[in-house]
Amino acid sequence: MLGLGELPNLAKIRQAGSYARLKTTYPAQTPVAWSSFVTGTNPGGHGIFDFISRNPETYQPDIALSHFAPPKNILARTRVVNRRKGIPLWEPLMKAGVASTVLRCPCTFPPETLHGRMLSGVGVPDMRGSQSKGTFYTQDRAASAQENEQLIYLDSGMDLTTRVLGPRNTRQSPPSDTYSEIRLRVAKPARTLVIQPGGDPATIEVRERAWSEWIRFKFKFSRLQSASGIARFYVRQLEPHLEFYVSAVNFDPAAPIFPVSFPTTYAKELSEKIGLFSTLGMAEEHNGLNNGRLDESAYLQQCELVLRERQRMLQFELDRFTEGFFFMLFDTPDRVQHMLWRFRDPSHPCFDRDLAPEFAPRIEEHYAQCDDLLSCVLDKVDEHTLLIVLSDHGFGTFRRAFHTNTWLWQSGLLKLKDNRKPNEDLGEGFAAIDWSRTYAYAVGLGGIYLNFKGRESAGILEEGSDAERVRRAIQTGLADLPDPATQRAAIRSVSRREDIYSGAFVENSPDLLVNFNPGFRVSWHTALGGFSHTLLDDNIRRWSGDHIVDPEAVPGILFTNHAFSLAHHNHAQIIDLAPTILNYLGVSVPQSMEGNSLF
Numbered sequence: 001m002l003g004l005g006e007l008p009n010l011a012k013i014r015q016a017g018s019y020a021r022l023k024t025t026y027p028a029q030t031p032v033a034w035s036s037f038v039t040g041t042n043p044g045g046h047g048i049f050d051f052i053s054r055n056p057e058t059y060q061p062d063i064a065l066s067h068f069a070p071p072k073n074i075l076a077r078t079r080v081v082n083r084r085k086g087i088p089l090w091e092p093l094m095k096a097g098v099a100s101t102v103l104r105c106p107c108t109f110p111p112e113t114l115h116g117r118m119l120s121g122v123g124v125p126d127m128r129g130s131q132s133k134g135t136f137y138t139q140d141r142a143a144s145a146q147e148n149e150q151l152i153y154l155d156s157g158m159d160l161t162t163r164v165l166g167p168r169n170t171r172q173s174p175p176s177d178t179y180s181e182i183r184l185r186v187a188k189p190a191r192t193l194v195i196q197p198g199g200d201p202a203t204i205e206v207r208e209r210a211w212s213e214w215i216r217f218k219f220k221f222s223r224l225q226s227a228s229g230i231a232r233f234y235v236r237q238l239e240p241h242l243e244f245y246v247s248a249v250n251f252d253p254a255a256p257i258f259p260v261s262f263p264t265t266y267a268k269e270l271s272e273k274i275g276l277f278s279t280l281g282m283a284e285e286h287n288g289l290n291n292g293r294l295d296e297s298a299y300l301q302q303c304e305l306v307l308r309e310r311q312r313m314l315q316f317e318l319d320r321f322t323e324g325f326f327f328m329l330f331d332t333p334d335r336v337q338h339m340l341w342r343f344r345d346p347s348h349p350c351f352d353r354d355l356a357p358e359f360a361p362r363i364e365e366h367y368a369q370c371d372d373l374l375s376c377v378l379d380k381v382d383e384h385t386l387l388i389v390l391s392d393h394g395f396g397t398f399r400r401a402f403h404t405n406t407w408l409w410q411s412g413l414l415k416l417k418d419n420r421k422p423n424e425d426l427g428e429g430f431a432a433i434d435w436s437r438t439y440a441y442a443v444g445l446g447g448i449y450l451n452f453k454g455r456e457s458a459g460i461l462e463e464g465s466d467a468e469r470v471r472r473a474i475q476t477g478l479a480d481l482p483d484p485a486t487q488r489a490a491i492r493s494v495s496r497r498e499d500i501y502s503g504a505f506v507e508n509s510p511d512l513l514v515n516f517n518p519g520f521r522v523s524w525h526t527a528l529g530g531f532s533h534t535l536l537d538d539n540i541r542r543w544s545g546d547h548i549v550d551p552e553a554v555p556g557i558l559f560t561n562h563a564f565s566l567a568h569h570n571h572a573q574i575i576d577l578a579p580t581i582l583n584y585l586g587v588s589v590p591q592s593m594e595g596n597s598l599f
Contacts, residue, residue, distance in 0.1 A: 001364055009374035013389060013559045018598075020564075022556035023573040024393045026500040026513055027446050028547045030122055030334070031065050031084075033392035033556070033574055034106040039086035040578035040593030044503030046086035048107060049510060050444040052527055053083075057457045059430045061443050061528050063131070065123040066109050078170065080110045080258050082123075085505055087590045089578040090114040090325065096587045099324035101317055104310075106329070109281065111262040118262040119270065119313075121329055122281040126248035127167045127219075127229045127257070132282050134248050135165060136293045139241035146291035154242055160184040164246060166219030166229055167257065178219035178227075186238055193235045193244060206235050206244075211301055214276040216252060228252035230276055232305075234288075234298055245293045247302075251279040274312040284335035290542050296359050299339060303366070307332050311373055318380055325581060330373070336366045337395045341545025345397045349538040386584045387561040392574060394554035398546035400483060401523035401539050402490055403532040404442035404514065410535070411477055413439045413470060422531035430529040436460060439470045440511075443529050445548045446522050447510025448474060448494075471496065474512055483520070483536050490520040490536060492550045515550035522548065564598035572598060 001007050002014070013019075025033045025043055027050065035048040043049050053064035069079040084107040090100040094115040102108065104121030111118045125131055135150040136143070145151035154160055163179040181198035191208045197217055206212040212233040220226045229249040236243040251260055253267040253276065260279045261267035271277060283306045288294040294302075307330070314328055342348040343360040374389070381387050406422045408414035415437035416422065426432040430441065435451065435458035442448045450467055453459040461467050475496075480489040495513045497506060514522065521539070525532055547554045558572050564580075575595035582589050583597040 001367060006364070006368055007371040009371045009378060010389065010559055012378065013374075013387060013561050017559070017561040018563045018569065020558045020569050020572045022390055022392075022558040023571070024551050024554065024556050025574060026495060026515075026551050028393040028549070028551040028554050029445060030331070030392060031106050034122075034329075035084050035086070036575050037392065037577050038088040038090075038105060038107075039084075040089070040575050040589070040595045041086050041503060042501055042575065042594060044497075044501030044506040044509065045592060045594065046084050046503075047505035047508055048084050049501075049508065050447055052444040053508070054443045054449065054529075056455055059433075059435070059441070059443075059456065059458075059529070061429065064444075065107055068129070082107065082110060082112070087592050088112065089582055090116070090118075092582060092587050092590055093325055093585065096585075098585055098587060101321060101324070101326045101328075103313060103317065103328040104331070105327060106281070110259050113262060116324065117266050117317075119267060120260045120279075120281070122331065124251070124260055124279055124281040126250060126280050127227070128165065128249065129168070130248070132248045132280060132285070132287055134285055134288050134293070135246045136243070136288075136291075137162060137246065138243045140243070146293070148287040149291055149293070154184075156241075158186045158188075160186075160242075164217050164231065164249065166217065166249060167227060169221050171221060178221060180217035180219055182217075184242075186242055188238060191238065193233070193238065193242070195233060204233075206233050208235050208238050209298070210235060211298075211305060216276075217249065227257045228255045232302070234294060234302070236293070236298075245285075245288055245298075247285055247288075248280055250283075253277060253279050270313065270316070274309070274316050277309040277313065278306060282331075282335070284332060286335055286339055286543065289339050292542075296340065296355070296362075300336070300362060303332050303336055307366075307369065314373065315376055318376060321380070325585065330370055333363075333366055333370060333391075334395075337363055337545045338543050339545070341395070341397055342542070345399070345544070348397055348399055348544055349540050350542065350544055381561060385561070386581075388577065388581075389559040390574075390577065391556040393547045393551070393556050395545055395547050396518045396549065396554060398521045398539050398544055399519045400486065400490065400521075401537045402514075402516070402520055402526070403523045403535055403537070404448065404526045405529070405531050406533075406535055407478070407481075408440055408442065408448075408474075409531070411473065413473065414441055421533070423533040424525065424531070426531050428525065428528040428530040432531075440474060441529070442514075442522075442526050444510065445527055446514045446516070448512040448514065450511045471512065478514060485536065485538075486519075488519070489517055491515065492517045492553075516548065518549050518553050520549065521546050560598070562599065 025036045035046045039046045100116040102118040106122035109120040109123040137152050139154045166178040168175045183196040185194040192205045195204045214230045231249045232247045234245040253271040289299040342350040343356045415434040417434045451459045475494040478491045478494050481491045483490045493515045497509045579589045579595045580598045
């Protein structure tokens, strides 16, 4: 696109300064790479190695970015703890008196204290504590719930009452759902659904096959306590039976139940200036499309709504920015590529020849929209301003899924209870594993852990020659492992953690990392501790593009309006950006930062 003149603003930046491929992290995952961006360290220095980690006491998968700490007493509130460590670049900036505006940077939930303003990004959950779980409503009683969604059946008729699910009330024993009642009226002549949130005399009309504005809901925990959330409705159809989709319920930026900004009042201030906006870390409703509740047009409509929110946010903050450090992440291009890549890959199992002419160009069109957004940024740039535009990783197709735990079972390194064989019915979370005979297990998006005695609660493996034998068996067994269906190697290599990580938090990383060849990826079953009866499957999900392959195959890109040293053109790394920014602003670089200034 750049060579064809379709990204004119990026071309201006390149002409004025420099462009290079950007070496990303192991693995090439959003929270890992952006944590390295802000700390200037490899993942061993900040402790984020994946979206998913595991609890060595229970072996259960867990979100790696943050966790909820229970209240210390009945009067205290649940706390959120950020699992990212290291020194983020806004910390030395704060000590030097340099202001920062940080908008939607991953792994900033809860937000951190800085000299300026911060709005949290990837890692902020929805009000039910998930990373994104919408709700499908239908009058069709034959419908069944899909993955990562809630299903609510509607009564028949044209005037209905139902509920929107809110956060769990953990103060009750056992915890229970909170909800907000809504009234609905189907207006067939106007082809609209009329929505009346509980207790609100006002109504909202939503056209068929369109998204609503943000609707605010109140969820009661008790007579005196409540929480506010926001969601959008998508009316899928009015007849022959009513069906609609409700987005994940976001924290209300005007009154979030957990802080999503610093200062805590900043999110409210921003919503008053630019209107309500999504606070969810992954705001695009990819699960709705994956499950077929939304079609591609509906998904792209919602992506457009997210992009326009970010545009208003960018413009408002740029208008009052005078000096210091300004960061804003636009991550909708990532979500568009994840969900639409199949239309540009005729070899993908989900390639649709009929829909490809309409949706194959949408990725490039979205990049062109993002290039347009740079106009207002360039208007603010003078000769003293350093402008950096980067992506944390590249992208590619995801055609085949590899079941790592099934391979470990086939190789005799993992055993199941009662001599069972691996299949999808075993579920997730390792419930069927016989830990007394298991040497290794896989969880997350590429990681393999050894079952060490003294580290895992039921570990059997001693560090030394036995552990070395297991490592070598995995490395040699997986490297260049062939896929009979495609006659290609699924896996390029397997890295040992000591070869790719260093720092204070290496002990929290997987022992081994599987580096896939382009076109292949770890399966979703594996990520959550599951199995399949086959070793490799076609990826038949709409989530068809990905970047969790050998990081050397998916470098990011880097544009700067000032030319950086020729020595860095072919060796720029994402860990170089924090030292570069600090150096340009005249602030000392902390010793913990491993990267080098590009200037």
